[in-house]
Structure formats: C-alpha cells, structure tokens
Amino acid sequence: MTPAPAPPHGHGRARTHLDAAGRAPVHPAAREAYDAALAEGWADPRRLHAEGRRARLLLEQARESLAAALGCRTAELHLVANHTTALHAGVRAVARGRRRVGRAVVASAVERAAVLAAGRWVAGDALTLVGVDRHGRVDVDAFAAALTSDGVAVAALQHANGEVGTLQPLAAAHEAARAAGVPLLVDAGSSVGHVPVPDAWDLLAADPGDWGAPPGVGLLAVRARVRATPDAPEDEDAWSPGGVNVPAAFAAAVSLQAVLAERDEADARRRRLVDRVRAAAAAVPDVDVVGDPVDRLPHVLTFSCLYVDGEAIVGELDRRGFAVGSGSACTSSALEPSHVLAAMGALTHGNIRLTLPARVDATDVERFVAELPHAVAAVRDAAGVVGL
Numbered sequence: 001m002t003p004a005p006a007p008p009h010g011h012g013r014a015r016t017h018l019d020a021a022g023r024a025p026v027h028p029a030a031r032e033a034y035d036a037a038l039a040e041g042w043a044d045p046r047r048l049h050a051e052g053r054r055a056r057l058l059l060e061q062a063r064e065s066l067a068a069a070l071g072c073r074t075a076e077l078h079l080v081a082n083h084t085t086a087l088h089a090g091v092r093a094v095a096r097g098r099r100r101v102g103r104a105v106v107a108s109a110v111e112r113a114a115v116l117a118a119g120r121w122v123a124g125d126a127l128t129l130v131g132v133d134r135h136g137r138v139d140v141d142a143f144a145a146a147l148t149s150d151g152v153a154v155a156a157l158q159h160a161n162g163e164v165g166t167l168q169p170l171a172a173a174h175e176a177a178r179a180a181g182v183p184l185l186v187d188a189g190s191s192v193g194h195v196p197v198p199d200a201w202d203l204l205a206a207d208p209g210d211w212g213a214p215p216g217v218g219l220l221a222v223r224a225r226v227r228a229t230p231d232a233p234e235d236e237d238a239w240s241p242g243g244v245n246v247p248a249a250f251a252a253a254v255s256l257q258a259v260l261a262e263r264d265e266a267d268a269r270r271r272r273l274v275d276r277v278r279a280a281a282a283a284v285p286d287v288d289v290v291g292d293p294v295d296r297l298p299h300v301l302t303f304s305c306l307y308v309d310g311e312a313i314v315g316e317l318d319r320r321g322f323a324v325g326s327g328s329a330c331t332s333s334a335l336e337p338s339h340v341l342a343a344m345g346a347l348t349h350g351n352i353r354l355t356l357p358a359r360v361d362a363t364d365v366e367r368f369v370a371e372l373p374h375a376v377a378a379v380r381d382a383a384g385v386v387g388l
Helices: 029-040 050-070 083-097 113-126 141-146 170-180 246-282 308-321 339-344 364-382
Strands: 077-080 105-108 129-131 152-156 184-187 203-206 218-222 287-288 300-307 351-355
Touching: 029 050, 029 246, 050 077, 050 218, 050 246, 050 364, 077 083, 083 152, 083 184, 083 203, 105 113, 105 141, 105 351, 113 129, 113 287, 129 141, 141 152, 141 339, 170 184, 246 287, 246 300, 246 364, 287 339, 308 351, 308 364
Parallel strands: 105 129, 105 152, 152 184, 184 203
Antiparallel strands: 077 218, 203 218, 287 300, 300 351
C-alpha cells in the first residue's frame, strides 16, 4: 500500500493533542479559577494584611476541597511544587522518619521514574523491585513477601500505570503492607480525576496537571498514623519551603471538582475511543498493543511497532497533525527505552503512547485511526523494511 501523503505544518492540517499525561489541556474551570485567584490571591498568604488574608483564605479553601476529594483530613494534605516533588518527598520523608527500622525500599518494577530514583537515593542497593506480569500488573504475592524482609522503611505501588493503563491490585498490596507494618506510598498521578481511587494507602501523591490544572502544584497526602519527617532545611512550611503557589492550588481544587462531576461520562466515552484505537492498532501488521484490555484506565494505551524507531513514528504522526508520546511516560524527553515495557517483557522499540484528554473529539480519534496504518507504513518504507 502506498503511504498517504501528509502536508507539512501550517498547510491546513488540524492539530490533535493525544499526549495529555501529566500535562492535559487546561480545563475551562481551572483557567477561570486561576485568573480569579491571581486577582484576589496574588499576595503572600503568610502576611497579616488584608491582601495576605485573602490569599490565605483561598489557599485554605483549596486545601479543604482537595483533601475532601482525596479522602483525607485537611491537616494530612501537603501542597508541594509538582508531582515529582511529591513522590520524592513521600519516599524520603518516610525513610527518614523510619530510619531506625532500616533504609530498604520495596517498589514494583513499573513505578514512575521519580519513585525509582527516590528509592535508589534513600536505599541504594537495598531497593527491591518486584516483577510484573505481561500486562504490567505487580506480582502481589512477591510484593507481600518482599515487605517481610528486614529493614523495609517504605513501599511504593502505583494505583494505575500511566504508560499502559493497567490497574494494580492496590487493596491486596495495602493489606500486605499493613500486616508487615510498612507504610505504602501510592502514586495516583495517572488516576485521580479519571477513575475512583481506593482508600488503600498510607501516603498518596496526585498530579493536578493530569486532570487539567495549570502547572505549579503537586499533592501529597500523608495519613496521621505515618511517621514521616521531611528532610528539607527548616522552613515555616516543612513540606513546601518558601510557600505554595496559591493560584495554582485554587485552580487545582476547582478543576478537580469539575472533572469529578464529569468523570463517569468522560470514562465511558474515552473507554470506547481507546477500544477503537486498540482494535485499529492491533490490525496494523507487526504491531503489539500492550496493557490490560479491560482492567485499566479509560484514557491510556500503548502499542509498539516492530522494525521502526519510536522517535520516527512520533515525528511522522506529528507531521500528520497528531501529538503523541513515546518511550517511558516519565522520561520520554530523552526517548529512552521504556523500563515499564521492559519489565513486562514487551517490545521496547517503536512504541507509541496515547493519553486522551477528557474532552477529546471523537472525530479526531477516528482521523487518527485512519492515518495510523499509513504513518507506520511511511516510516517502515523510509527505513527500508517494507515486505518483511
């Protein structure tokens, strides 16, 4: 089949953004709330004057709203600079608070790079990575066994994998962690705002950028029962030295309420669209669609194309008007092979990751489905691998 030609940028080709992981299009409610907070909450909330008090009131309202949405007490919710900071702070604070127990960290092999980096930082060679099955789901029996080892300070398990969409057995893992007396940090950065998150965690990190809030804030909830000591230099706010971005926090709270109200409808619609893309990608020769087809996030999918490089396919699809991801969801700027796919035993080259925004247009998805086989064929033809 002759690949369909694609015009260069700026020649009538509509742009479709299908790479919303961690940086979704800003929700209209978030934009409105951010502008309002800039007008009323621009001052330092730690100051005693009227402007400072107004900013503090907005910050307190945001914190209360976010805590209620996550299912924790307001005092248990800490606002930090971003999601990576939240994950780093969670691992490091518990490791420091439980340093008399030991320094070991247990995590699944498919955790976000930030979690693995923090685990190596505090544990060194005492970081234990637990394997997963072909869908990316952790071996919960092996996870539970690892928790019983001597000196485990903290364990980490994502709620859902942001690269392939697979949901993890969180309830069973948390039960095992509680039996072992080990706090469990749950990375819910890819799931809050998209699917319900079980109340099976000791620490929980969430990413407002993933549900359409502007950048500038990350969330870390720490149950009061957890011994956690931030290891930053002394500051009035030990979890967020220097203070919190009030407009970002307020926009995060308002937009989370908005997306939660829309969640069921968005879930059903995007799940149908993802199923459509999964089927279309599977029909392309030598393409492997990965992740659990059912027990998954509604808006995430990854597939790998044999014989080609992921960067080349990203470029070809970009030329055709589609913004998609490739490589690991948390290290894709370097286009490194995905540690998630490697842990699953899946093909790590030529992989494409789609994360559908909540308000994605179905016609744009259909256009992607129509263009995909031509884009793959064009890249293979350019690489000289046609007819294999």
